[in-house]
Amino acid sequence: MLDAEFFRRWMTATAAAMDREAARLTALDSPIGDADHGTNMQRGFRAVRTTLEKEPPATPGAVLTGAGRQLISTVGGASGPLYGTLLRRAGKTLGDAAEVSREDLAAALRTGVDAVSALGGAAPGDKTMLDALVPAVDALTGSFGAAVDAAAQGAQATVPMQARKGRASYLGERSIGHQDPGATSSALFFETLAATAAEAGE
Ligand code: ADP
Numbered sequence: 358m359l360d361a362e363f364f365r366r367w368m369t370a371t372a373a374a375m376d377r378e379a380a381r382l383t384a385l386d387s388p389i390g391d392a393d394h395g396t397n398m399q400r401g402f403r404a405v406r407t408t409l410e411k412e413p414p415a416t417p418g419a420v421l422t423g424a425g426r427q428l429i430s431t432v433g434g435a436s437g438p439l440y441g442t443l444l445r446r447a448g449k450t451l452g453d454a455a456e457v458s459r460e461d462l463a464a465a466l467r468t469g470v471d472a473v474s475a476l477g478g479a480a481p482g483d484k485t486m487l488d489a490l491v492p493a494v495d496a497l498t499g500s501f502g503a504a505v506d507a508a509a510q511g512a513q514a515t516v517p518m519q520a521r522k523g524r525a526s527y528l529g530e531r532s533i534g535h536q537d538p539g540a541t542s543s544a545l546f547f548e549t550l551a552a553t554a555a556e557a558g559e
């Protein structure tokens with residue numbers, strides 16, 4: 358079972374991953390965006406880490422809703438409200454349970470992904486974060502490792518796609534041939550989840 362400590366570790370690991378990968382995420386956002394995705398993610402998850410350290414939430418749901426709130430208030434780009442919505446909605450779905458199962462988390466993230474789709478009007482195939490998030494959440498019902506693989510494959514699969522949502526869509530056909538930065542950060546998010554689970558012996 359996954360407790361609040363597990364979720365705090367996951368968010369802290371994500372902040373470290375965004376620090377480490379910021380330059381790569383920004384480089385991906387350069388040809389098909391405005392070269393800020395890495396700094397956006399870094400700023401957002403640093404704020405999440407700071408808040409978690411100051412006032413550690415007592416339940417998994419509260420960790421996710423608090424993280425989502427921080428992302429919405431600190432990230433200026435499109436990705437802030439979208440990731441913020443993902444985490445807030447997932448956190449609300451988990452409610453005030455002290456411990457949740459991997460299956461509970463998969464179901465909660467599913468409601469979050471649906472909310473991201475409703476907010477941004479995107480679906481898989483539009484070359485957005487949803488191309489990694491949707492297959493990852495589907496695979497999470499099986500195992501953490503399967504979710505990582507599905508997210509990485511989903512991010513890779515955005516390369517030949519033409520963007521239909523977000524800033525990259527302004528480029529039309531010229532968006533083809535580049536990996537989507539948001540799908541790439543979503544894959545990182547599942548990597549840190551699986552790494553946290555492996556450390557916890559889950
Ligand atoms: P901005 O586009 O405002 O500069 P970021 O660079 O931080 O914000 O994030 C860009 C990423 O946000 C894209 O790579 C894409 O994955 C995601 N994105 C943009 N618009 C949408 C949308 N409508 N639905 C889902 N994801 C989106």
Ligand code: MG
Nearest residue numbers: 390391393394
């Ligand atoms: Mg950008």
